[in-house]
Amino acid sequence: MEAKHKYAFYLGCIAPNRYPGSEAAAIKTSRKLGIELVPLKGASCCPAPGAFGSIDLNVWYAMAARNLVLAEQMKTDIALLCNGCYKSIWEVNHKLKHNDELRDGVNEVLKTIDMEYKGSINVYHLAELLYDKNIVGVDKVRDSVTNPLKGARIAVHYGCHLIKPRKDREFEATEILNTESPTWMEELVGALGATPVEYRQKMQCCGAGGGVRGYDIVHALDIANEKLINLQEVGVDALTDICPFCQLQFDRGQIEIEEKFGVKYNLPVLHYCELLGLAQGMSPQDLALDLHAISCEPFLQKVL
Amino acid sequence: MAERKTKKETASKKETTATATKQAPAKLAIGEQPAKAKEARIGVFICHCGTNIAGSMDINAVQDYAKTIPNVAYVDNYKYMCSMPGQAVIDKAIHENKLTGVVVAACSPRLHEPTFRTATKEGGLNPFKFEMANIREQNSWVHMHDQEGATDKAKDAVRIAVAKASLLEDLFPKSVPVERAAMVVGAGVAGMQAALDLANAGIKTYLIEKTPTIGGRMSQLDKTFPTLDCSQCILTPKMVDVGRSENIELMTYCDVESVEGYIGNFDVTIRKKARGVLTPKEAEAKGFVGGGCNGCGDCETACPVIQPNTFEEGMKPRKAIYIQHPQVVPLIYTIDKESCIKCGICVTVCGTEKRAIDLDQEDEFVKVKVGTAILATGYDIFPIENKTEWGYKRYENVITSLEFERLICASGPTGGHMVRPSDGVAPKKVAFLLCAGSRDNTGIGKPYCSRFCCMYSLKHAHQLIEKMPGCQPYIFYMDIRSFGKMYEEFYYRIQDEGAKFIRGRVSNILEDPVSKNLMVFADDTLLDRPMKLEVDLVVLAAAVQPAADTNRTRKLFGVSCSMDGWLLEAHPKLNPCGTTTAGVFLAGACQGPKDIPDTVASAEGAASAASIPIHTGHVELEPYFAQCIDEKCAGCGMCVNLCPYSALALIEKDGRKVMQVTEAKCKGCGTCGGFCPGGAIWMNHFATPQIIAQIDAFLLGGEQ
């Protein structure tokens, strides 16, 4: 089926440079769902909202604006697959659109590289597009499944920066505005034939954000560890996320947690795009799952 | 405002004719300076209002300028014009300078126009020869940092006022008789108290209640703070009195459908919703002597349809034919038309003696005439599930304070056994969340303080400690607002009884999927440590909001509301029961959150205010009605349809069609006058020449 919706695919850093499988999966799977993702050439780091936001918000605005302008020049809306990137790209776009003073300031800087932010495009998270029935919707996702992930118990980590703070966000699918007890990701997981699993403190942060993972890794890991304990309590085969940074924190984090706290979980952590890939018949090799710090094997045996 | 004025005024009343026609003197081309304006002698009096006005503008400059305005014969200023000596200044000046009109530059006419009209009258002029220039509310107070701007604006304001004063005419308020009956809308404790007071003052009172029984919110409560009286015990006597009172015509299960007329003469249409059950009176009217509902309840037992009982906050079932609780007044059953399946079993069991049930009964409309009306429409609980972080409706054991009242009440769904919804087990640890949805500026909750939550939560804590030894209440608060008589002492007592007070607002609640216990997250701001408290039950002291159909009702009576929907009083301090619609008053929580003592007090206030015009027997209406200048009227009749009160009509007069105003119906809005293509409609006190003169004075007069 040919693509009805075309987006400039904003990659960010961690997906292409650590989990290339999710990048590959995103492109392949969304094509099957009528979404064409074209590369956003020359895009840079979003830049990391925690780091840059902390140092100087003006730099954050300007750097994010540069990425936005690249898409404006393509006259194409942006789609991305990382909550952190969403925070930078969507929120800066939103702020600049609604705050002239800010926009003028940013354009001042962009002038030095012959760019101008116009505010002519929108920014979307892939997960949002998959759930929005006007674009794809749960049913279409279900229909696209050729290899249902039967019998797999999968928990969802929503992360923070896609949905919080709710009062600033604008989603076509209003279910996404629920920040206390959302279930739309569970619906998407269910659509893949897997069993979504609820657990304590589902909405808690992964602990990596705001530069904390770099500043005080033990502190950051302890937050992740609390979630892993809660996940262990209900027993799941895998944890899925829509943010490569959260994924890094839970995947690599488990190794670090083992080193620092001496506890082992071996809980596979997959980006939803990777899950969707598997469900649409992509092989673990197509997804480079071997790059994950925690082996996905036990999970794969269950579902393949 | 009309009746406030008339209270102050004693203008010699010339009985005006039923219809009004403007005579020659007003035959003015628009803008043309009438002769009388030229010989007008206006006195201007500038008020300092202490430093309120003098502090932000140059009074002397205004005074010097006023002297230069055409028609100004005298100028003076005084520290407080509204004071007795201040008014004496006006009186004296009128006599000594043969003034024909008075301008006072001071506060808002909405505040002191009556005062100065009286002063003008004392001076021997018609009180309507007075015009006010508002240089406080709309000048000195809003331009505090702009002396020059304020002074210039004051000069213009005076000039504009003088221009109008020069053209003002003698007017005579019209006196209308007041119907010797009153209406109270809403039969909660406020409505009942107001109705009883009116009735006891000998006034026939219609008490309108939308639900099948009177009693309102108070009848849902178990105990009342700080005295811990049983709510029902102190309320039921009143309910019975209301039912018995000769002067009260109790109309339950009724809605106000429409309101016409004005103070003294409101024509109200009431919808009697089809109850499906006949009262003994109605039965008799139908010829079933000795018939009608006697509240035996056989029908209820027989009825097969089960519905949640709203009075019990849905925690108890009721039938399609029901009474809400044993103490209802009147004791007449009601059929819930939505859920009734018309199986007819109730008709059979009711039997051929009573023949009380009429499944095909239809709504009826009743018209009543009243002199004054009191709105007592009360409050609802804010839909607290909108604050998703506390999981109301998501977690079984998170309940509202009103649900708590029913659960702890001996006549409630559990017979007074305090148990939690999930498993019927008595809770050992209970968390009370104060300001749940109140003091919330997110746009989801309510920005205001709901005022009685602190106190009833203290009472709830006391009830737990008293009823269930070993049960520990935790009260999560930001501030305990125990402002009433004996309230702080009550707070002291509950603290002494062992309730634990945690100064922190609960951020969110998580439910244990197995035990259904609740994890309450908060910051003990005094200990400066985040806390995670496992409790069996959470009670949300949910914010309150105006009752569901308040907005509909208030519009029928032409009453305004504040931004959050509470009905707007005429003056927040000096006229809390009045409204901007003469003859309509407010009682209880419809005006803003109130606890029972305040509600009853405001109800008695409203009752007394509403009884004054009725006892006076007549009210004087502002003589602001429209008149037709026959010479100018082309008889096009376009104005006739514009009038919202159908006060205008076309009549034959000396062989031609002209419009005629029925004064009694005209409320003086001037919508007709604003439209008339021929300028043939003269609006008393707001006549076209007068307003044009004001505009000209501002733009053409003055120092260019």
Add this chain to the structure above:
Amino acid sequence: MAKIKGYPEALEAKLRDRYMYGDDAHPEFTDSVEKISMSIPHMCYQCGTCTASCPSAPRSSYRIRKFVRRVVLGLETEALTDPDLWLCTTCYSCTDRCPRDIAPTDVIMAMRNLAFKRDIIPVNFLKTVQAIYTTGHGVPNNDVNRAARVKLGMDADPPTTHTYKEFIPGIQKILDYYKLKANADRIVKEREG
């Protein structure tokens, strides 16, 4: 800040004057925080919803409510020199729930911005800056990953600044506009030599 008593160091530390003095307060600090954060911390009524929502609070001495309080009172130094300032994971739970409609997270970010102006900043933040300055990415590509990408049938480098290096000078221009790289290098050098 607390007045110095002039005792020997150890005693001074133990018996430090803990009064709050009027002259501790810097209203301009409150203003600049409000301007940068585009929020209204001065409206805080200290209910603690933020701290109670905070994933960092239960495992540290970090109290966002306290930081907001410091903004209200203009306690600049006390706020900016507190190492806890850097324990916010920016999860925005507090912002999501604040009943006063304040954005405590953005208030923290604003304070971090002001701290950076005083060279108060953890080195890891600056390392990200340096990485982006040279590669355009905060987490740059590496050989293991390149190999994997090729195996997946993708280019070894993603179609970002990694492939289109001509965009990097533009990025450097932006960062230099704010002297970010220079400051980062300087501070890192001071800390690590």
Add this chain to the structure above:
Amino acid sequence: MAGHEAIPKREEGAFKPKIVGILCNWCSYAGADLAGGGRIQYPPDVRIVRVMCTGRVDPLFIMKAFTDGADGVLISGCHFGDCHYLEGNYKAAKRLFLVKNLLKNIGLEDKRLRMTFVSASEGAKWGKVITDVVKTVEELGPSPLTELMK
């Protein structure tokens, strides 16, 4: 805090717009009084004429104001559905619509005529309305009619 800061003063010789404000007694005039009670600060350029209802506003008043050289006219009444006289404000709004067209025809920016709805409880809003009306008129500059009429 909005409204409570002092209004920035105009520099010497700057254009001071002349604006006529016709207010209904029950909502807008009361709202303006409330703004006073709340000490909401706003520019002093609007002169107020009080009528019982905006329904009273004769298009002629507006035209007279403009021909007299007003730079702007503000009509302010109750919110729709809140009119003390049921529907006076509807009728006023309808009429104003026609007047606006008329203004355009005689080459006057219809932005100079504004109708707003401010209730008795909206003091702060009144401050915003006035500030905004004055700003608009300042940007438009002196009314072209002023010259014409001379």
